[in-house]
Amino acid sequence: MPLDTSAYSLALLRVDGRRWNELRRIHAQIRTQAAADGSSYLEIGHTKVMCVVTGPSEPGSRRGAIGSTGGGVGGGAVGGGAAQSKGAEVAVSIVIAGFSSVDRKRTARGDKRILELQSTISNALAASLHTHLFPHSAINISLHVLSQDGSLLAALINAATLACVDAGIPMTDYVAACTAGSTSTYAANDEAADPLLDLNHQEEQELPGLTVATLGGSDRVAVLVCESRVQVSRLEGMLAVGVDGCKQVREILDRVVREKGRRMVQEGTVEKGVGLNDMDVD
Amino acid sequence: MPREAEPSLNEKQFIVQALGEKLRLDGREFDQYRPLELTFGDQYGVANVTLGKTRVLAKVSAEVTVPYVDRPLDGVFTIATELGPMASPAFEVGRPTETEVLLARLLEKTVRRSGALDTESLCLVAGQKCWSVRVDVHVLAHDGNLIDASCFAVVAALRHFRKPDTSIASGQLTVYTPAEREPVPLSWLHSPFCVTWSFFGDDGETALLDATWAEEQVRVSSCTVSLNRHGEICQIAKLGGVPVEAVALLQCTAVALTKAKEFSTFLDGKLAEDAKRRNKGGFMAELSSENDR
Amino acid sequence: MATETERLYVLPGDAIDEPLVPRHKKQPLRLGPGLRHIPPSAIVPTVAGQLVVEPRKNSMWMEYNGGRYVPAQNDLVIGQVQRSAAELYLVNLAAHTASATLPQLAFEGATKKTRPQLAQGALVYARVVLANRHMDAELECVSAATGKAEGLGPLTGGMAFDVSLGLARRLLMARSRDEGGVEVLELLGAEGLAFETAVGRNGRVWVGSDSPKTIVLVGRALRETDEGRLDVEQQRKLVKRLVREMR
Numbered sequence: 001m002p003l004d005t006s007a008y009s010l011a012l013l014r015v016d017g018r019r020w021n022e023l024r025r026i027h028a029q030i031r032t033q034a035a036a037d038g039s040s041y042l043e044i045g046h047t048k049v050m051c052v053v054t055g056p057s058e059p060g061s062r063r064g065a066i067g068s069t070g071g072g073v074g075g076g077a078v079g080g081g082a083a084q085s086k087g088a089e090v091a092v093s094i095v096i097a098g099f100s101s102v103d104r105k106r107t108a109r110g111d112k113r114i115l116e117l118q119s120t121i122s123n124a125l126a127a128s129l130h131t132h133l134f135p136h137s138a139i140n141i142s143l144h145v146l147s148q149d150g151s152l153l154a155a156l157i158n159a160a161t162l163a164c165v166d167a168g169i170p171m172t173d174y175v176a177a178c179t180a181g182s183t184s185t186y187a188a189n190d191e192a193a194d195p196l197l198d199l200n201h202q203e204e205q206e207l208p209g210l211t212v213a214t215l216g217g218s219d220r221v222a223v224l225v226c227e228s229r230v231q232v233s234r235l236e237g238m239l240a241v242g243v244d245g246c247k248q249v250r251e252i253l254d255r256v257v258r259e260k261g262r263r264m265v266q267e268g269t270v271e272k273g274v275g276l277n278d279m280d281v282d
Numbered sequence: 283m284p285r286e287a288e289p290s291l292n293e294k295q296f297i298v299q300a301l302g303e304k305l306r307l308d309g310r311e312f313d314q315y316r317p318l319e320l321t322f323g324d325q326y327g328v329a330n331v332t333l334g335k336t337r338v339l340a341k342v343s344a345e346v347t348v349p350y351v352d353r354p355l356d357g358v359f360t361i362a363t364e365l366g367p368m369a370s371p372a373f374e375v376g377r378p379t380e381t382e383v384l385l386a387r388l389l390e391k392t393v394r395r396s397g398a399l400d401t402e403s404l405c406l407v408a409g410q411k412c413w414s415v416r417v418d419v420h421v422l423a424h425d426g427n428l429i430d431a432s433c434f435a436v437v438a439a440l441r442h443f444r445k446p447d448t449s450i451a452s453g454q455l456t457v458y459t460p461a462e463r464e465p466v467p468l469s470w471l472h473s474p475f476c477v478t479w480s481f482f483g484d485d486g487e488t489a490l491l492d493a494t495w496a497e498e499q500v501r502v503s504s505c506t507v508s509l510n511r512h513g514e515i516c517q518i519a520k521l522g523g524v525p526v527e528a529v530a531l532l533q534c535t536a537v538a539l540t541k542a543k544e545f546s547t548f549l550d551g552k553l554a555e556d557a558k559r560r561n562k563g564g565f566m567a568e569l570s571s572e573n574d575r
Numbered sequence: 576m577a578t579e580t581e582r583l584y585v586l587p588g589d590a591i592d593e594p595l596v597p598r599h600k601k602q603p604l605r606l607g608p609g610l611r612h613i614p615p616s617a618i619v620p621t622v623a624g625q626l627v628v629e630p631r632k633n634s635m636w637m638e639y640n641g642g643r644y645v646p647a648q649n650d651l652v653i654g655q656v657q658r659s660a661a662e663l664y665l666v667n668l669a670a671h672t673a674s675a676t677l678p679q680l681a682f683e684g685a686t687k688k689t690r691p692q693l694a695q696g697a698l699v700y701a702r703v704v705l706a707n708r709h710m711d712a713e714l715e716c717v718s719a720a721t722g723k724a725e726g727l728g729p730l731t732g733g734m735a736f737d738v739s740l741g742l743a744r745r746l747l748m749a750r751s752r753d754e755g756g757v758e759v760l761e762l763l764g765a766e767g768l769a770f771e772t773a774v775g776r777n778g779r780v781w782v783g784s785d786s787p788k789t790i791v792l793v794g795r796a797l798r799e800t801d802e803g804r805l806d807v808e809q810q811r812k813l814v815k816r817l818v819r820e821m822r
Contacts, residue, residue, distance in 0.1 A: 110378075116387045116521070119380055123522025127503070210518065220485070220525035224505065226518035229396050232539055235515060236532055243528050290655045291696040292781070296734040300787045307734075309795055309820070371670035 015202055016045075021241065023178065023198045023248060028158070028256045030166040038167025042159040044178075045200055046149035049156055051163040052142050056088050059138035087131030089138045092122040094156065096145040117153060121160055124222045128215055130170040139169060150201040151179045153211045153225060158253060165257055173216025176250035177223065180242030181209035182234045193234060195241040208234070212242035217250060219243055294500045301482050307496065308334075313537055315492040318548065320438055322556045326465065327443030331435040334494065335425035340435035341418045342443040346457065349405065349412040357404020358414035361389045361436060369424035370495070381428070388429055388519060389419065392474045392508040393436055396516035403469035406448060411455055413445060415468065426494040429506055433476035438549055441470055442556065474516040475545040477538035478506045486526040489534055491541070505531060507538040511546040582625045585637075591618050591626065599633035607636020608647060640741030644669040644777040646712035650703045651727075651747065653735060653775030654714060656693045664693055666701070666714060668777045675712035677701060682716045683724035691729055698730040698781060700773045730773060733783030736794045742801045746774045758807050759800045762814040763793055792821050 012019065024045030033039035038053035094114050096107050107114060121141070129139070141160050145152065154177035161175045181196040181203055199209045208230035213223035221243070230238070264270050289297075297307065310316070316334030323330065327342030347358060365373045365382045373379060378386075393399070404413040417439060419432050444465030447458045480493040480501040493501060503523025508516040520531070585591065596618060597604065606612060609622040620626065624639025646652070646668060654666035657674055664677045677699065679690045693699065701714035716727040738746075745755030752758045760772060770784035770793055782793045796817055800810055 112383055112387050112390075115380075115383045119384065120521040125522075127522060127524045214528075215525040218525070219528045221520065221528050221531055222525040223522055224518055224520040224531060226515060227391055227395065230515050232509065232513045232515050232535060235518075235535060239528055239532065288696070290698045290735060291694060292698050292730060292733055293735055294696070295732075296787065296790065300734075300791060303787050305787055305791050307791060307794060308798075309791065 014196065016200060018198075020183075020194050021197050021244075023245060024200065026158075026249065026252050028162060028253065030162050030256060030260050036163075036167075038163045038165070038169070040159050040162035040166060042155055042162065044151050044155045044158075044198070046147055047151055047155045048145075048147040049152075049159045050144040050146060051156075051159040052144075053139065053160075053163040053167040053169070054142075055139035055167070056134035056137040056169065057140075059089060059136070086135050087126070088129075088134035088136075090122045090126040090129065090131065090141065091138055092118040092125075092141045092143065092160070094118055094121075094143045094145065096148075100145050101148045117156065120153065120223060120225065121157055124157060124175055124213060125160060125164065125171075127222065128172045128175050129164060130172070133170060139164075139167075148201065150199050150204040151211070153223075154178045154213070154249075157213050157223065158249060162253060162256065173218075174250050174253050175213050175215055175222055176246045176253055177211060177213035178242060178245035178249050179204070179209055179211050180238045180245060181207045182230060182238050183207065195234075195237040197241050197245045208238075210235075210238055210242060212239065212246060214243055214246040214250075217247055289496055289499050293496060297497060297500050298482060301488050301490070306490070308494070310492075312489065313491045315541070316494075318434070318545075320434070320549070320552050322438075322442050322552070327439050329435045329439035329442060331431050331438065333427060333431040333434075333492065335423055336427060336431050337421075337423040338428070338431045338435045339420045339422055340432070340439035341420075342415065342439045343418070344413050344415045344443070344445045346406065346411055346455070347414040349409060354409035355405050356401045357412040359394055359399055359401050359404070359416075360414070361386065361393065361417045361419065363389065363419045363421075363432070365421050365424075365428075369421040373424075384519075384521065385428055385432060388476065388506060388508075388517070389433060389436055391517040391519075392433055392476055393440070396472075396474050396508070396510075398437070398470065398472055398474055398516075399440060400469040400471055406455055407450065407453075415440075415443075415445070424495060426496070426498045427478055427492045429478050430476045430492065433474070433508070434545060434549070437473050437475065438552070440468060441473065441549070441553060443468055472510045472512065472514070473546055473549065474508045474510045475542040476506050476508045477541045478504060479534045479538070480504045481524065481526055484524075486524045487530075489526075489530065491537075505534060507535050509535075509539050509542040511543045513539055582627065582638075584624070585620045585626050586623045587619075587621050589620055591620070595626070595628060595635075597628055597630040597633050597635065599630070602633040605632065605634035607634060609637025609639055610635060638741075638744075640739050642740070643671050644740055646672065646675060646703045646706040646777075648703055648706050650706075650776040651774070652701055652703060652714070652777045653730070653773060653779040653781055654699050654701055654777075656695060656697045656699065658695060659693065664699075666699065668712070672777070673711055675703070675714050677714040677716070681714070682728060683722070685717075693729060698735055700727050700730055700775070700781070702727060726773070730781050730783070733771075733781055734790050734794060735779050735781045736797055738778055738780055738797055738801045740776070740778045742797070743774055743776055743778050743780065746780070747776060752807065756807055757800065757810070759796050759805075759810045759814060760793070762811060763796060763818075766814060766818045768792065768818075788821060792817055 027043040029041045031039060032041045033052055036052040036054060040051045042049055094117055098104050098106055143156050143160060157175055157177040164171060179199045181199045183193045183196060208228040210224065210226035212221055214220060215222050319332045321330045322328060329340045331338045349356060349358065363382055363386045366375055367373055404415060406412050417436050419436060421428055444467055447463040447466050449456050480490045480497060481503040482488040482501055486503050490497060503526060505520035507518050609620055609624060611619050611621050613619055620637055622637055622639045622641060624637045627638050628635045652668055654668050654675060657665045657667045663679055665674045666677045667674050682691050699716060701716045703712050704715045705713035716724060718725050745751055745757045748755040768789045770782055770789050773781040780797055782790050784790050796814060799813055805813060
């Protein structure tokens with residue numbers, strides 16, 4: 001099992017040839033679907049996801065479903081129904097394509113893992129979107145996973161953020177996410193373990209890791225999910241690397257949005273209006 | 283028609299206002315748990331946990347089944363949660379709420395995926411027979427912090443549980459009744475405990491341990507850390523909500539570790555106490571022909 | 576209670592002995608909550624509790640610490656606004672009770688133009704004017720006779736605490752100390768704490784004060800009195816202890 005670790009200690013290179021603090025290639029696009037209010041496509045290495053946002057619109061019949069959060073104050077309270085909340089409801093649905101991973105597996109409809117992912121993304125975005133501006137309405141975020149190679153939750157959060165930006169929903173800042181890990185498993189009580197940035201599937205299987213999402217360029221953590229056993233002393237290093245990675249991811253996302261905006265102005269799709277003046281379009 | 287007991291505006295405002303003045307409604311410190319109590323049932327593997335007014339009952343049962351095809355050497359271990367209208371008017375029968383799904387996932391990650399129970403030891407005949415251990419978690423009363431109470435109940439019940447002894451002679455599996463052979467405990471590797479922080483305020487600057495239901499309904503975000511007493515994190519879940527400073531989260535984890543150690547000592551003490559109670563008089567009492575009549 | 580000699584514990588469906596039923600020459604027999612008349616002459620308790628007989632008023636009723644609130648006429652309740660409809664507010668009294676209606680004009684001095692705007696989740700102190708088994712209860716925040724609020728109306732600030740129905744009833748008694756055996760609020764007041772309360776028969780007590788510390792203290796005192804079933808002497812000790820802790 002510790003193939004990865006032993007190879008790492010020799011050359012300080014990971015299985016895919018990256019250094020400890022290197023992200024994989026992130027490629028992102030926004031406005032990929034003409035019909036949607038907002039859409040995005042995002043690749044982190046071989047993890048590929050698509051996101052489509054509709055809304056804010058009138059809420060449909062599917063109310064109170066799992067993975068939907070009444071915005072505003074109800075952000076973190078589990079079970080806080082949309083009944084009394086003043087903000088828009090953020091509903092997330094995730095479809096994982098059968099061909100997305102190596103072993104072709106059909107995921108059950110009520111899979112708890114997916115429900116948890118949905119509720120996490122919904123809660124994370126509801127807290128940073130200005131949902132109070134759209135009372136009694138719903139923002140539907142549907143995410144499609146086309147290919148999985150680790151850092152799935154991070155990719156989903158990034159894609160959802162981009163699609164919300166594209167949909168023009170006001171938000172405080174980007175919610176940018178990435179993963180961080182640590183060399184050596186929990187059993188090896190190795191104090192000199194290095195933290196790693198952006199785990200791929202193989203590293204995720206073998207090494208302890210966590211997913212962290214931060215709000216904009218700050219150190220404030222919106223999502224922190226760790227699903228493997230790890231020494232508590234190792235957490236600080238991993239978290240620091242993860243937060244730093246999120247800042248890099250934010251820059252990348254920001255560049256994508258600005259690039260698209262510039263191109264749209266050039267092509268004349270949109271007027272360079274009042275709102276765009278303060279966004280420095282160069 | 284029962285309805286979700288959502289707090290009124292006055293209550294929401296007051297709870298936040300009072301927390302700003304370092305006051306909790308029940309006069310506790312911010313990092314203080316409500317009195318935790320644990321009682322074991324007459325049977326093995328029944329744990330009844332009360333945390334303030336929150337009450338959770340966990341029951342462990344075991345039966346011999348066929349292992350999954352893709353894991354012939356592992357036993358089956360499941361945790362089932364039950365949140366009915368008995369616990370709170372907010373819950374309905376049959377439709378799992380988000381609370382229930384997240385609770386089930388957290389218990390799964392904390393106890394099952396962290397390898398607290400050695401599932402390989404549940405295998406009897408590879409690919410043919412294994413033990414299926416099932417924990418049923420029933421929430422009897424809900425006054426906040428279900429996660430910590432349920433996790434504690436599950437761990438306590440599993441550690442208290444004894445499964446019937448078995449033997450295999452010439453391919454024949456024999457399961458002994460408790461009268462024939464003393465039941466054996468499960469092969470237990472480590473005891474993880476959940477510690478849940480709730481965050482309040484616009485930037486989540488106030489952190490509370492063991493929030494009551496009223497407090498949970500006004501919190502802006504929460505973070506559950508599962509640890510064992512060796513200082514190993516089994517799971518961290520801060521599933522969205524208002525962002526919290528990374529440094530604050532690290533501090534929370536450090537405090538959570540001391541709490542997990544306290545839980546661990548408390549549980550060890552209770553288990554020892556129960557073992558003593560069961561072993562009244564020891565072997566000689568069992569041999570004696572006297573009885574209560 | 577001062578007038579009553581002995582209290583009998585009865586269970587639902589128990590037979591009530593004939594001599595216990597008060598017989599007054601002129602007044603008709605009045606049955607209070609928890610008792611039911613089954614013609615021709617049987618009187619059967621429908622809840623478990625203490626049977627109270629008041630011979631002078633020719634009435635009898637049950638004292639019980641029931642779990643669920645059922646609205647009854649003239650009860651003072653604290654409700655929570657659920658939503659507002661065209662002419663009325665829908666008000667929630669308890670989790671398992673159907674919501675009650677509160678006409679938007681049933682406030683002191685309210686007209687079509689000057690009616691109070693209550694947000695979702697706001698608390699109101701109201702009186703039940705209409706309650707029967709087959710309809711939603713109706714509330715009012717103004718006395719129909721005088722047109723004055725008489726203490727009823729929206730509750731602003733403060734904090735609402737949940738107590739048992741029995742304690743709420745005892746707190747509402749005219750002489751709560753002698754009849755109900757609760758003195759905790761008076762004792763807290765005597766300690767120099769400044770606060771105001773509104774007790775709802777549906778098991779909610781609203782406490783208002785300028786200092787959150789006082790509100791928390793009153794809330795804890797109420798809760799401990801309720802859960803510990805403390806008598807007056809114990810309440811006195813509790814108040815002393817809590818006040819000392821707070822200072």
